[in-house]
Amino acid sequence: xxxxxxxxxxxxxxxxxxxxxxxxxxxxxxxxxxxxxxxxxxxxxxxxxxxxxxxxxxxxxxxxxxxxxxxxxxxxxxxxxxxxxxxxxxxxxxxxxxxxxxxxxxxxxxxxxxxxxxxxxxxxxxxxxxxxxxxxxxxxxxxxxxxxxxxxxxxxxxxxxxxxxxxxxxxxxxxxxxxxxxxxxxxxxxxxxxxxxxxxxxxxxxxxxxxxxxxxxxxxxxxxxxxxxxxxxxxxxxxxxxxxxxxxxxxxxxxxxxxxxxxxxxxxxxxxxxxxxxxxxxxxxxxxxxxxxxxxxxxxxxxxxxxxxxxxxxxxxxxxxxxxxxxxxxxxxxxxxxxxxxxxxxxxxxxxxxxxxxxxxxxxxxxxxxxxxxxxxxxxxxxxxxxxxxxxxxxxxxxxxxxxxxxxxxxxxxxxxxxxxxxxxxxxxxxxxxxxxxxxxxxxxxxxxxxxxxxxxxxxxxxxxxxxxxxxxxxxxxxxxxxxxxxxxxxxxxxxxxxxxxxxxxxxxxxxxxxxxxxxxxxxxxxxxxxxxxxxxxxxxxxxxxxxxxxxxxxxxxxxxxxxxxxxxxxxxxxxxxxxxxxxxxxxxxxxxxxxxxxxxxxxxxxxxxxxxxxxxxxxxxxxxxxxxxxxxxxxxxxxxxxxxxxxxxxxxxxxxxxxxxxxxxxxxxxxxxxxxxxxxxxxxxxxxxxxxxxxxxxxxxxxxxxxxxxxxxxxxxxxxxxxxxxxxxxxxxxxxxxxxxxxxxxxxxxxxxxxxxxxxxxxxxxxxxxxx
Amino acid sequence: xxxxxxxxxxxxxxxxxxxxxxxxxxxxxxxxxxxxxxxxxxxxxxxxxxxxxxxxxxxxxxxxxxxxxxxxxxxxxxxxxxxxxxxxxxxxxxxxxxxxxxxxxxxxxxxxxxxxxxxxxxxxxxxxxxxxxxxxxxxxxxxxxxxxxxxxxxxxxx
Numbered sequence: 001x002x003x004x005x006x007x008x009x010x011x012x013x014x015x016x017x018x019x020x021x022x023x024x025x026x027x028x029x030x031x032x033x034x035x036x037x038x039x040x041x042x043x044x045x046x047x048x049x050x051x052x053x054x055x056x057x058x059x060x061x062x063x064x065x066x067x068x069x070x071x072x073x074x075x076x077x078x079x080x081x082x083x084x085x086x087x088x089x090x091x092x093x094x095x096x097x098x099x100x101x102x103x104x105x106x107x108x109x110x111x112x113x114x115x116x117x118x119x120x121x122x123x124x125x126x127x128x129x130x131x132x133x134x135x136x137x138x139x140x141x142x143x144x145x146x147x148x149x150x151x152x153x154x155x156x157x158x159x160x161x162x163x164x165x166x167x168x169x170x171x172x173x174x175x176x177x178x179x180x181x182x183x184x185x186x187x188x189x190x191x192x193x194x195x196x197x198x199x200x201x202x203x204x205x206x207x208x209x210x211x212x213x214x215x216x217x218x219x220x221x222x223x224x225x226x227x228x229x230x231x232x233x234x235x236x237x238x239x240x241x242x243x244x245x246x247x248x249x250x251x252x253x254x255x256x257x258x259x260x261x262x263x264x265x266x267x268x269x270x271x272x273x274x275x276x277x278x279x280x281x282x283x284x285x286x287x288x289x290x291x292x293x294x295x296x297x298x299x300x301x302x303x304x305x306x307x308x309x310x311x312x313x314x315x316x317x318x319x320x321x322x323x324x325x326x327x328x329x330x331x332x333x334x335x336x337x338x339x340x341x342x343x344x345x346x347x348x349x350x351x352x353x354x355x356x357x358x359x360x361x362x363x364x365x366x367x368x369x370x371x372x373x374x375x376x377x378x379x380x381x382x383x384x385x386x387x388x389x390x391x392x393x394x395x396x397x398x399x400x401x402x403x404x405x406x407x408x409x410x411x412x413x414x415x416x417x418x419x420x421x422x423x424x425x426x427x428x429x430x431x432x433x434x435x436x437x438x439x440x441x442x443x444x445x446x447x448x449x450x451x452x453x454x455x456x457x458x459x460x461x462x463x464x465x466x467x468x469x470x471x472x473x474x475x476x477x478x479x480x481x482x483x484x485x486x487x488x489x490x491x492x493x494x495x496x497x498x499x500x501x502x503x504x505x506x507x508x509x510x511x512x513x514x515x516x517x518x519x520x521x522x523x524x525x526x527x528x529x530x531x532x533x534x535x536x537x538x539x540x541x542x543x544x545x546x547x548x549x550x551x552x553x554x555x556x557x558x559x560x561x562x563x564x565x566x567x568x569x570x571x572x573x574x575x576x577x578x579x580x581x582x583x584x585x586x587x588x589x590x591x592x593x594x595x596x597x598x599x600x601x602x603x604x605x606x607x608x609x610x611x612x613x614x615x616x617x618x619x620x621x622x623x624x625x626x627x628x629x630x631x632x633x634x635x636x637x638x639x640x641x642x643x644x645x646x647x648x649x650x651x652x653x654x655x656x657x658x659x660x661x662x663x664x665x666x667x668x669x670x671x672x673x674x675x676x677x678x679x680x681x682x683x684x685x686x687x688x689x690x691x692x693x694x695x696x697x698x699x700x701x702x703x704x705x706x707x708x709x710x711x712x713x714x715x716x717x718x719x720x721x722x723x724x725x726x727x728x729x730x731x732x733x734x735x736x737x738x739x740x741x742x743x744x745x746x747x748x749x750x751x752x753x754x755x756x757x758x759x760x761x762x763x764x765x766x767x768x769x770x771x772x773x
Numbered sequence: 774x775x776x777x778x779x780x781x782x783x784x785x786x787x788x789x790x791x792x793x794x795x796x797x798x799x800x801x802x803x804x805x806x807x808x809x810x811x812x813x814x815x816x817x818x819x820x821x822x823x824x825x826x827x828x829x830x831x832x833x834x835x836x837x838x839x840x841x842x843x844x845x846x847x848x849x850x851x852x853x854x855x856x857x858x859x860x861x862x863x864x865x866x867x868x869x870x871x872x873x874x875x876x877x878x879x880x881x882x883x884x885x886x887x888x889x890x891x892x893x894x895x896x897x898x899x900x901x902x903x904x905x906x907x908x909x910x911x912x913x914x915x916x917x918x919x920x921x922x923x924x925x926x927x928x929x930x931x
Binding site (some may be wrong): 014016017019020021023024025027028029032033036202203204205206207253254255256258265284286287502503504505510530662663664667668670672673674695697698701704705706708711713 | 798803804805806807808809810811812813815816817818820830835845846849850852855859862863864865866868869870873874875883896897898900901902904906907908909910911912913
């Protein structure tokens with residue numbers, strides 16, 4: 001707890017969102033809320049086939065239709081290969097995508113786009129585009145991709161960064177610590193489990209939407225619902241082959257992202273239409289289009305093998321992952337790598353570890369970044385195998401975890417061996433309250449009195465399960481965030497940040513950090529975020545980076561501004577600058593004299609040694625301190641219907657100091673409910689031809705208010721010495737919990753291991769039948 | 774065709790197409806607080822009050838609103854003073870991205886007008902048609918309870 005200030009003034013408070021009033025009064029703050037005259041409405045023609053070559057395309061009838069202004073196809077658009085993954089440059093995802101191509105690789109893949117005076121006209125025009133397809137054999141399951149004679153999905157010569165295109169392998173990861181074979185040979189008990197996860201989608205309530213227009217200097221402005229405005233600017237410039245300085249990206253308020261908006265999905269199309277026509281262009285995906293042709297969580301098959309001594313000490317962990325990236329390799333390598341890198345360090349006591357796997361192409365919907373980013377898929381078999389190991393060793397699953405999990409002052413060789421699709425960065429854990437998380441969670445769920453009791457109420461049998469996990473806080477030595485703070489002569493400050501608030505509240509918590517350093521109330525911080533013309537660079541909102549990485553940039557900028565203020569105030573107070581304190585909108589000296597911040601800034605602006613008080617600071621983190629989470633669930637399983645009901649969910653999380661506890665809880669609550677949906681109901685059902693059969697909220701069931709159990713979210717505070725105000729990030733970790741926790745609770749209730757998600761009544765009943773068989 | 778209706782207390786005469794949905798007409802007329810999430814009545818983001826009752830405006834033909842009183846999120850605050858439901862949502866931290874919020878607030882106002890003292894199950898039932906992906910609904914339920922307390926006490930804000 002070193003360096004912890006005795007008390008925070010602004011940090012740690014449930015302050016209201018800085019954008020709250022605008023949102024609650026329905027101000028036109030979102031992308032599509034800006035209405036510009038002569039805006040063209042854009043619709044995309046999607047492929048009806050999973051794999052086909054376009055032999056001819058005739059758009060003359062569409063172009064001739066009154067109200068149609070522009071039609072784009074592969075015949076009249078740039079052919080630059082790029083990735084749609086909004087990652088740092090150079091992106092670790094393959095350049096396997098073109099704006100449009102004469103080959104389509106999944107149902108819904110882009111064939112053409114029409115811009116018209118109305119959406120209805122654009123839709124009508126799509127229907128008269130005549131396309132001849134030569135249908136190709138398709139890869140419609142992961143087991144079909146790597147076999148001899150399989151169709152080659154990316155047979156083009158100009159794609160780069162693909163591990164083995166001829167065998168449909170996007171990426172390959174293989175790292176070793178020690179010698180797992182020897183570790184297993186020495187082990188008294190071996191447990192092996194293979195789990196499969198489904199196609200699932202983020203479903204932000206606001207779909208992907210972009211508005212483009214030309215500004216007064218004829219520069220292209222992209223007002224877009226994105227998590228990565230700076231990557232949008234770079235990748236659109238690359239894709240359209242125009243100078244980056246011709247593009248300005250504005251991220252206004254965003255209606256949720258969860259990873260799907262870490263993707264440059266539509267900006268190239270509307271951008272090119274605006275450049276060609278000079279008119280504003282708007283594209284807003286329908287829910288059906290969002291389901292069919294945006295991004296998904298990579299479905300995976302993950303096998304985990306654990307070897308342990310009879311006392312429960314782990315000797316060896318092996319994890320093998322096969323990830324389905326769908327038709328394009330967006331985030332293919334890095335999601336795969338994270339499946340190992342965010343899970344295996346948790347059990348650092350095992351001297352031997354092996355992670356290997358491949359990401360493979362199929363002619364199915366495209367994977368992308370999704371909250372949890374591979375860790376979600378990895379924790380499922382890992383935490384279920386740990387549960388099974390405890391059963392075999394006749395240990396309490398809590399004791400098995402306690403014996404093996406990482407602690408303060410410890411490291412794992414995995415940190416260094418496996419990073420963002422390449423070698424990682426060595427680090428030592430400096431904050432970890434996981435033991436207390438486990439203790440508090442166990443108490444709250446009633447672990448000791450409920451476990452193994454199989455309480456029966458009618459056909460319902462109750463059980464409890466638990467799991468533990470870690471994630472990270474940003475990508476060390478890759479992520480970069482900057483913040484600019486400038487002072488105004490009334491004692492207010494502009495906080496300019498590239499960080500991307502997509503509903504997470506980051507504008508507010510970053511302002512809280514700055515206000516804490518500068519000794520002002522939150523209302524004195526005027527936040528402008530995510531505009532590539534006006535705010536400094538930030539990689540964007542992903543990898544649980546914002547609080548930790550952007551937060552540290554803000555803290556550093558604020559500290560520099562604080563020091564400038566002290567220097568200006570020192571002669572006014574006739575005191576040494578180092579001894580001055582900023583609080584309550586004033587600078588105080590030890591004798592009790594004070595001068596207002598407004599007065600200080602007036603002096604700097606108008607009187608003596610005039611200059612603008614202000615600073616820009618950057619943060620490139622050298623480590624990624626993990627938040628830690630202990631999950632506990634009580635479930636009831638209906639032995640007649642197979643239905644699983646979560647009765648109570650407890651999540652005790654260590655995210656360091658919570659800058660704004662309401663918002664940290666909100667991240668956890670949302671992630672857990674999303675995870676419960678992923679565990680129980682959410683599944684994109686694909687037809688035998690690769691078409692999404694349930695592209696609506698009616699048929700793809702995300703949890704509503706009646707579907708969520710009572711939840712206890714407990715913030716178990718630690719102090720992360722490398723983090724801003726002691727904070728770590730908390731955006732993703734919660735979503736990893738429900739699947740293994742519910743699976744383990746189902747086992748406690750009815751004695752079956754469910755190895756395929758979601759845990760539908762049918763799967764539960766079948767598993768129970770197989771056991772009673 | 775033209776139609777006359779009252780939106781947020783103001784009488785409006787609008788020209789619409791017979792097939793247009795109320796959602797699209799309201800947005801075209803600048804009521805951008807009415808959000809589109811699915812266009813199929815599944816998510817509740819477009820909820821407005823139609824003669825005092827919450828409806829999904831994506832399912833209602835605009836023409837059906839002839840003579841109706843429509844209330845949108847923009848019509849709730851009085852000057853700078855927020856409606857107690859809006860105030861409660863902010864105080865309880867129930868707003869994350871804010872995209873589902875207008876619909877949820879309108880559904881809450883409908884609920885509290887019928888049932889000033891709802892139980893938690895009644896709140897969950899009444900708002901079950903409003904999907905939110907950011908939160909776990911915990912803080913919205915708290916906010917509705919808070920607003921109910923304030924409104925019972927006759928307070929306009931907390």
